[in-house]
Amino acid sequence: MTETTTVAAIPRQTRLRMYRDIVRVRRFEERAYKLFMDGLVKGTSHLSIGMEAIAAGFGAAMRDDDLTFCTYRGHAHTLVRGTPMPRVMGELLGRSTGVCGGKGGSMHLTSVEHGVMGSYAIIGAHLPIAAGAAWSAQLRGSDQVTVCFFGDGTTNIGAFHEALNLAAVWELPVVFVCENNLYMEYTAIADVTAVERPAADRASAYGLAPIVVDGNDPEAVHEQAARVIQRARDGGGPSLVEALTYRHGGHSRADPGTYRPQEEIDAWLARDPVPSYRRRLLGDGVAEDELAAIEMEADADVDAATEAARQAPFPAPEEAFTDVWADGGSSWRN
Numbered sequence: 043m044t045e046t047t048t049v050a051a052i053p054r055q056t057r058l059r060m061y062r063d064i065v066r067v068r069r070f071e072e073r074a075y076k077l078f079m080d081g082l083v084k085g086t087s088h089l090s091i092g093m094e095a096i097a098a099g100f101g102a103a104m105r106d107d108d109l110t111f112c113t114y115r116g117h118a119h120t121l122v123r124g125t126p127m128p129r130v131m132g133e134l135l136g137r138s139t140g141v142c143g144g145k146g147g148s149m150h151l152t153s154v155e156h157g158v159m160g161s162y163a164i165i166g167a168h169l170p171i172a173a174g175a176a177w178s179a180q181l182r183g184s185d186q187v188t189v190c191f192f193g194d195g196t197t198n199i200g201a202f203h204e205a206l207n208l209a210a211v212w213e214l215p216v217v218f219v220c221e222n223n224l225y226m227e228y229t230a231i232a233d234v235t236a237v238e239r240p241a242a243d244r245a246s247a248y249g250l251a252p253i254v255v256d257g258n259d260p261e262a263v264h265e266q267a268a269r270v271i272q273r274a275r276d277g278g279g280p281s282l283v284e285a286l287t288y289r290h291g292g293h294s295r296a297d298p299g300t301y302r303p304q305e306e307i308d309a310w311l312a313r314d315p316v317p318s319y320r321r322r323l324l325g326d327g328v329a330e331d332e333l334a335a336i337e338m339e340a341d342a343d344v345d346a347a348t349e350a351a352r353q354a355p356f357p358a359p360e361e362a363f364t365d366v367w368a369d370g371g372s373s374w375r376n
Contacts, residue, residue: 052261054328056102060260061319061333063098066340067118068316070127073344074117074134074148078295082352083134087148088115092258092290095315096221097122099263100189103271109157109179111172111190114149115221115289116161119191125153131347137354144357145365166192166199169218173205176216176280187274188216189267195226197240203247206282210248213279217270220284221257227293228301241284250282257285258315261322290314 071089078087090097093115101122104110112119120130125141133140134148141153152160159175162168172190179186196202197220209216220241224231237243242252255266263285270281288310292299299307320333 052264056264057261057323058328058332058336060095060098060102060264061323062336062340063101063122064094064260064316064319065337066127066343067094067097067121069340069344070121070130070347071117073348074131075291075295077135077348083148084136085147085149086294086296087134088113088294089291090115090118090289092310092314093221093223093287094118095260095319096191096219096257096263096285096287099260100191100219100267102264103267104157104187104189107157107184107186108271109159109172109175109186109188111159111168111175111188112161113165113168113192113196114161114163115193116151116191117148120151120153120156120158120161123153123156123158125151125156125158127343127347128350129153131344131351132354135351135354136356137351138357138361139351139354143361143365145361166196166201168192169196169201169205170208172216172218173209173214176209176214176274177212179215180212185275186215187271188214189219189271190216191219191221193226194220194222194224194231194240195229196220197231197244198226198235203244206248206250206280209280210250213277215274215277216280217267217274218280218282220282221287222284223287223289225289225293225302228297239284241282245282248282250280253281253283255283255285257287258310258313258318260315260319288313 067090071091074083074087075089077083097118110119110123129139129141133142133146133151136144138144141151149163150161152158169190172188176188231240239254242254245252256262266283270283323333
């Protein structure tokens with residue numbers, strides 16, 4: 043089934059929260075790009091510019107104790123769960139104030155206290171782990187739900203099929219979300235996949251419904267998210283959601299994205315979730331001043347997070363030997 047727009051009224055407070063999240067993520071990602079170009083973000087980075095509505099829609103539907111698993115393109119999912127922006131920015135800049143003490147960087151954001159169970163750089167590796175977390179919740183009777191985000195390329199990885207199969211067999215409280223931005227790194231997913239919808243068209247193999255949602259529409263995403271999360275919480279088992287979206291830039295900061303047709307880029311830029319959702323809210327009677335205040339707050343938050351990260355110290359050399367073993371250190375090995 044294809045979900046387009048919401049059929050149930052979404053509370054005004056939730057709609058404004060989603061707009062706030064979308065704008066905050068967009069401003070953060072734009073700043074991360076600038077800092078990368080300035081040489082302050084080491085290694086590579088993978089931005090979610092153009093894809094923010096998926097994180098915002100699911101983030102607003104999740105309970106505080108629910109769990110998020112995501113890919114190396116995980117800044118958005120980390121922020122919408124309430125992880126403080128200065129700590130996320132600190133991690134990108136490799137500072138000791140970062141969520142991983144400056145040792146993980148852009149691709150390994152983790153904040154367990156906010157339910158963010160990690161960004162994973164190995165394609166598909168986190169799907170079985172997410173299933174395991176859901177199994178833990180099932181055994182403990184906590185009624186927590188795990189939401190696992192991944193790209194379209196992951197659907198051609200064995201771990202995708204293994205995780206979905208066991209999740210269905212054991213009726214685990216997990217929601218798998220394919221962020222289909224049409225490209226698996228530099229290759230169009232359509233060129234290497236036998237079915238049109240890489241996630242939804244395979245759902246029936248595991249007894250799951252084929253769910254496709256407009257990933258650039260935060261309200262459509264939120265409505266679908268609320269439905270499948272509640273289903274999992276009520277013991278109805280897993281769901282697989284394919285959210286159609288588009289990254290405005292290349293795969294990573296090293297990729298100019300020149301393999302994409304210009305007309306395709308232009309068509310998706312016209313559906314940019316930030317201005318389109320702003321227009322919808324204005325049309326529904328939200329005041330311009332209220333939206334402008336959200337935008338100004340986002341700008342101020344990004345500025346403050348950037349300055350805090352710039353001023354923070356780098357990790358001490360001895361920190362390289364912490365967080366390595368289960369007891370936090372390595373001395374017992376020697």
